Amino acid sequence: MNIVYRGKTKDVYLLDNGDYLLKFKDDVTGENGVFDPGANTVGLSIEGSGKSNLRMTRLFFEILKEKGIPTHYVDSNLEEGTMTVRPAKLFGNGLEVICRYRAVGSFIRRYGMYAEEGQQLDAFVEFTLKDDKRQDPPITEDALVMLGILSSDEYRTLKDLTKKISHIVKEELAKKDIELYDIKLEFGRIGENKEIALIDEISGGNMRAYKEGKYIEPLELEKLILR
Incomplete structure (x- = not known):
């Protein structure tokens, strides 16, 4: 290797x-x-x-x-x-797509003038560039298309997949009386037909989950889900 x-x-x-x-x-x-x-x-x-x-x-x-x-x-x-x-080609140098069900983390830091901590959100999807130097800046559909990172059709596909995947995760957690607050996903193009697919991971390390209003640490979350 x-x-x-x-x-x-x-x-x-x-x-x-x-x-x-x-x-x-x-x-x-x-x-x-x-x-x-x-x-x-x-x-x-x-x-x-x-x-x-x-x-x-x-x-x-x-x-x-x-x-x-x-x-x-x-x-x-x-x-x-x-x-x-399987090998996957990133969008640009990498995109992260976040689905938010509650206003926490960077969302509340940016929009705290209008949102309250923990406020319910309707599966809000936001795109951020993987760029440590610039602290993973959020980016709009127009900018993504203009910069050649993806097409409008690909943007819609990513947004739809993010909502579908996040909803599946949310339902699985709900079976254990756990509420998903937000989740961060990554995607890439796979194979000759450049199919858009989920890559990286889905774990306690890329989501926030709460039980009875209390945040669950990643290791504890895994124990609760898999027990």
Whole structure:
């Protein structure tokens, strides 16, 4: 295996058959030792979080497969903490698409003049550029199209997929009386036909979830979902 990228929460290796191997790490994003799925820096390391994120990711990717939603997932090895995925071409240098059901995190920091902490939102979808230097700035459809990052049709596809996937995750959490506040997803183009598919992961590391109004840490969330 050849390593091609060392990320904040995962390392990426190229396999002989052209697929990629993702090695999940115990590092999580945040600031000043506090976890934050919207942060663009590693804030702390939580023992066991890598395999925890992988277990959650495998669960949700297999659910999405059953529902016919395209992903890059091939298989996983829980003991090794790895996941095999198909190669995908990013949109630009990477986009993150967030679906928000409650006003928390960066949403309330930006729009706090008009929104209250925890205010309900109607599956609000926002796009941000993966750009650590500029703190992952939000970007509109017009700007994405004008800059050649994606087309208007692709924008609509990404938005629709984000809502569908987020709703599926929300329903799964609700089975455990857990409320999804927001979730961050990534997409890429896969194969010769450039099919848009979900990539990266779905785990406690890229969502905020609450039970009875109390925030659930990623490791605890995995235990509640998979028990």
